[in-house]
Amino acid sequence: MDAQNTMSVLNRLHQVSKGETLFSIARQYNVTEQDILTANPDIKNRSKLKKGAFLTIPVPANQGETVVSEVKKEPLKNLRIGVVLPFEEKSERAKKMVEFYQGFLMAADSIRKEGLSMDIYAFNSGSTEADMMSILMNPEVATLNVLFGPVDDQQLPATVGFCKHNNIKLVLPFTNVQSLIDNPHVYMASPSYAVGTMEAAALATRAFAGKNIVVLKSNSENVKGSLFTKTLSDMMAQQGISVRSLNIDADDFTYESAMNQFKDNIIVPDNTSIKTLNILISKLDTFRQQHTNYNISLLGYPEWQTYTNTLLNSFFSFDTYIYSSYYYNALAPNTKAFEQAFTNHFNKSMAVNYPRYAMMGFDLAYYFVHDIWADGSAMATQHIPYQSTFRFVQEGDNSGFCNRFVQLIHYKKTKQIELIR
Numbered sequence: 129m130d131a132q133n134t135m136s137v138l139n140r141l142h143q144v145s146k147g148e149t150l151f152s153i154a155r156q157y158n159v160t161e162q163d164i165l166t167a168n169p170d171i172k173n174r175s176k177l178k179k180g181a182f183l184t185i186p187v188p189a190n191q192g193e194t195v196v197s198e199v200k201k202e203p204l205k206n207l208r209i210g211v212v213l214p215f216e217e218k219s220e221r222a223k224k225m226v227e228f229y230q231g232f233l234m235a236a237d238s239i240r241k242e243g244l245s246m247d248i249y250a251f252n253s254g255s256t257e258a259d260m261m262s263i264l265m266n267p268e269v270a271t272l273n274v275l276f277g278p279v280d281d282q283q284l285p286a287t288v289g290f291c292k293h294n295n296i297k298l299v300l301p302f303t304n305v306q307s308l309i310d311n312p313h314v315y316m317a318s319p320s321y322a323v324g325t326m327e328a329a330a331l332a333t334r335a336f337a338g339k340n341i342v343v344l345k346s347n348s349e350n351v352k353g354s355l356f357t358k359t360l361s362d363m364m365a366q367q368g369i370s371v372r373s374l375n376i377d378a379d380d381f382t383y384e385s386a387m388n389q390f391k392d393n394i395i396v397p398d399n400t401s402i403k404t405l406n407i408l409i410s411k412l413d414t415f416r417q418q419h420t421n422y423n424i425s426l427l428g429y430p431e432w433q434t435y436t437n438t439l440l441n442s443f444f445s446f447d448t449y450i451y452s453s454y455y456y457n458a459l460a461p462n463t464k465a466f467e468q469a470f471t472n473h474f475n476k477s478m479a480v481n482y483p484r485y486a487m488m489g490f491d492l493a494y495y496f497v498h499d500i501w502a503d504g505s506a507m508a509t510q511h512i513p514y515q516s517t518f519r520f521v522q523e524g525d526n527s528g529f530c531n532r533f534v535q536l537i538h539y540k541k542t543k544q545i546e547l548i549r
Contacts, residue, residue, distance in 0.1 A: 144177045144178060144179055144180060144181045144183065145179065146179050146368065147365075147366045147367055147368050148177060148366070149177065149366055150164060150165070150171075150177065151326075151330075152330070152333075152363070152366060152367075153177075153183065153185075155330045157185045159185065159186060160521065160522070160523070160524065162524050162525065163186050164183060164185065164186070166186070167183075167185070167186045168183050171183075206245045206246065206247060207244065207245070207246040207247070207273055207274075207497065208246070208247050208249070208271055208272045208273050208274075209236075209246055209247070209248045209249070209272065209273065209274055209275075209276070209493075209497070210248075210249045210250075210251065210269060210272045210274070210275040210276065210277075211229055211232060211248065211249070211250045211251070211275075211276045211277060212250075212251040212252075212253045212260075212263060212275065212276070212277035212278050212287075213225040213228070213229060213250075213252075213253055213276075213277045213278065213279060214252065214253050214254065214255060214278075214279060214280070215229070215250070215252045215253075216252045217255075221279075223479065224479070224481065224485045225279070225485075227478065227479055227485040227486045227489070228301065228485040228486065228488060228489035229250065229489060230470070230473070230474055230486055230489065231470070231485065231486030231487055231488065231489030231490040231491075231493070232248075232276070232489035232490065232492070232493045233248070233473075234469065234470065234473060234486070234489075234490050235489070235490040235491075235493035235494045235497070236248055236493060236497075238494070239493075239494065239497055239498075244497065246497070249268055249269070249272070251263045251266075251269075253277060253278040253279065253280070253283060255280045255282075255283075256280075256282065256283070257282050257283055257285075257286060259283070260278060260283035260286055260287060261286055264286060264287070264290045269290075270290075270294045270296075272294075272296050273296065273297065274296065274297040274298075274299060274496055275287070275291060275296050275297070275298050275299070276299045276301060276492070276493075277299075277300070277301065278303075279302050279303060281303065281305055284300075284303065284305060288311050288313070288314060291313045291314075292311055292312075292313045295313070296313065297313060297315065297496070298311075298313050298314050298315065299315045299317060299492065299496060300314065300315065300316050300317060300318070301317045301318065301488070301489075301492055302317075302318055303316070303318070304316050304318050304319060304320040304323075304530075309523050309527055309528040309530060310526075310527050310528065311527070311528050312522075312526055312527060312528055312529075313528070314528035314529065315496075315520055315528065315529045315530075315531075316528065316529065316530045316531060317492055317516075317518065317531050318453075318531065319453065319530055319531050319532060320530075321352060321355070322355070323530055323532060324453060324534060325352075325355050325356050325359050326359060327532050327533075327534040328356065328451035328534045329356060329359040329360040329362075329363050330363060331451065331534055331535070331536060331548070331549075332360055332427060332449075332451065332536070333360065333363045333364055333367060333369075335449075335536060335548055336392075336394050336427075337367065337369065338391070339391055339392045339393070339394050340372065340387065340388040340391040340392065340393045340394065341360070341361075341364060341369070341371045341372065341394050341396065342371070342372045342373070342374050342386050342387070342393060342394065342395050342396065343357045343360075343361060343371055343372070343373050343374070343396050343397075343398060344374050344375075344376055344395055344396065344397040344398065344408060345373060345374065345375045345376060345398055346376050346397055346398055346399035346401075346404045347375065347376065347377065348399055348401075348404070350398060350399040350400055350401065350404075352400050352429065353397060353398040353399040353400045353404075353429065354398050356396075356398075356429070357396055357397075357398040360396065372386045373386075374386040374395075376397070376404070376407060376408060376411065380415065380418065383411070383415050384415075384419060387419075387422050387424070388422075389421050389422055391423075392423045392425060393422060393423060393424050393425065394425050394426075394427050394449075395408070395412065395424060395425065395426050395427065396426075396427045396428070397428065400428075400429040400431045400432075401431075402431075402434075402435055405428065405432065405435070405439070408426070409439070409442050409446070412424055412426075412446065423447075424446060424447075425446060425447040425448065425449065426443075426446045426447070426448040426449065427448075427449045427450075427451070428448065428449070428450050428451075429450065429451065429452075430450065430451065430452040430453070430454075430482075431482075432448075432450050433450060433452060433455075433456065433482050433537075434482045440539070443539035444539050444540065444541060444543050445541065447538075447539070447540060447541050448538075448539045449536045449537065449538050449539075449548075450536070450537045450539075451534055451535070451536055451537075452534070452535065452537060453516070453517070453531065453533050453534050453535075454483045454488070454515050454516045454517070455515060455535065455537055455547060456482065456483060456484050456487065456515050457545070462512070462514060463487075463514060463515075466486075466487060466490070466514050470486055483515055483516060484515055487514040487515035487516065488515060488516050490514060491511070491513045491514055491515060491516040491517075491518070492516065492518070494511040495511070495513075495518050498511060517533045517535070518531050518533055519531060519532055519533035520532075533549075534549075535547050535548060535549045536548040536549075
C-alpha cells in the first residue's frame with residue numbers, strides 16, 4: 129500500500145468520544161448509520177457506543193452523497209419524461225401544480241439548447257386510484273425513463289409498483305409517504321418533517337456549539353415546533369451541551385436568568401406560528417432595551433420565510449437563523465432573470481408562494497435530467513439552483529432516496545444574508 133492510500137485509510141478511522149452516537153457520527157462523515165454498521169460488524173449495541181473505540185468509516189460514493197442514478201456506459205439518445213399531476217382541478221393546489229409544470233418546461237427548453245433531446249408527456253392525474261390506473265394503461269407510460277408525480281397518496285401504490293416493474297425512476301415532488309422509501313426506484317424531493325427536523329437539528333448542533341441555547345415555551349400546541357426543539361435538545365445533550373428553557377410569558381428576571389451575557393444566546397421557540405413569532409419579537413425588543421449587554425439571536429422555521437416582507441428588519445436586528453431546504457432570494461440577479469423569463473413565457477407573474485413552485489419545477493427537472501445525462505457529457509454546464517437544492521441519499525440497502533438537504537438562512541445584523549450548509 130502506498131503512502132497516499134495509507135493516509136486515506138487513516139483518515140477514515142474515527143475514535144468515539146463521550147456522548148457520540150451512531151447517528152451523530154454518520155452525519156459527521158456524510159454516510160448512513162447502516163454504512164457504519166456494515167463496515168463494523170463487531171458493533172453489538174448500536175444505541176450505546178463505547179468511548180475510545182475505533183470505527184471504520186466507509187468512503188461514501190460521490191464525496192458523501194449517494195449517486196442518484198446508476199452509471200450508464202452510453203447516454204440515451206432521447207430522454208422520455210412523464211409528468212402526472214392534478215392539472216384540471218379548480219383549486220389552489222391545481223394552480224400550484226400548473227406553475228410547477230411551467231417551471232419544468234422552462235428547464236426543458238434550457239436543456240434542449242445545450243444539445244439534449246427529450247420528449248415530455250403530461251397527464252392529468254385526477255385524484256383517485258382509478259384515475260391513475262387509466263394513465264398507467266397508456267402504452268407510452270411504460271417506455272418512460274423518469275416519471276414526476278403523482279400527489280395523492282391513494283395513487284401511489286399502483287404507481288410505485290408500475291415504475292419498479294418497468295425500471296422507471298419515480299420522482300415525488302410533494303409526497304413524502306415514509307413507507308414508499310423501501311423501493312429503490314423512488315426519489316422523495318420533499319423530505320418528511322421528521323427527516324427534515326433531524327437534518328436541521330444536526331446542522332444547528334454543529335453551528336451553535338458553545339452558544340447558549342434557550343428553548344422558548346409558547347404555551348400552545350404545535351407539533352412541528354415541539355418536534356424540532358425536542359430533537360435539538362436531545363442532540364445537544366448527546367454532545368454534553370445543556371439547553372435552557374424559558375416560558376414566553378415569564379417576567380424580566382426569568383428572561384435574564386435564562387440568558388448568558390458571556391455567550392451568544394440562541395432563542396428557539398417551540399411554535400412555528402406568526403403569532404408566537406410576533407409576541408417573541410416584542411418581548412425580546414423590550415428585554416434588549418433594558419439589557420444591552422446580551423447578544424440575542426433567533427432560530428426558527430421554514431414557515432418564517434413567508435413573513436420576510438414584513439419582518440425582514442426584525443430578522444436582521446435579531447441576527448436570525450431560519451432552517452429550510454429551499455431559499456428564495458428576491459433580490460438576487462438570477463432570481464430576477466428567472467421571474468422575467470417566466471413572465472415572457474407565460475404572460476403572467478409567478479404566484480407569491482413559499483416555495484415558488486415554478487422555480488421548484490425548474491430546479492428539480494434540471495437536477496434529474498442533468499444526472500441522467502451527465503455520464504454522456506451531453507451538457508457541459510452545471511445548474512446553480514434558483515431556489516431548491518437537492519441532496520438525495522439512499523435510506524438503506526435496496527431502498528429509495530430522500531432529499532436530505534437543509535441549510536441555515538442567516539439574516540445578519542449587517543443586513544447581509546448568508547447560507548450555512
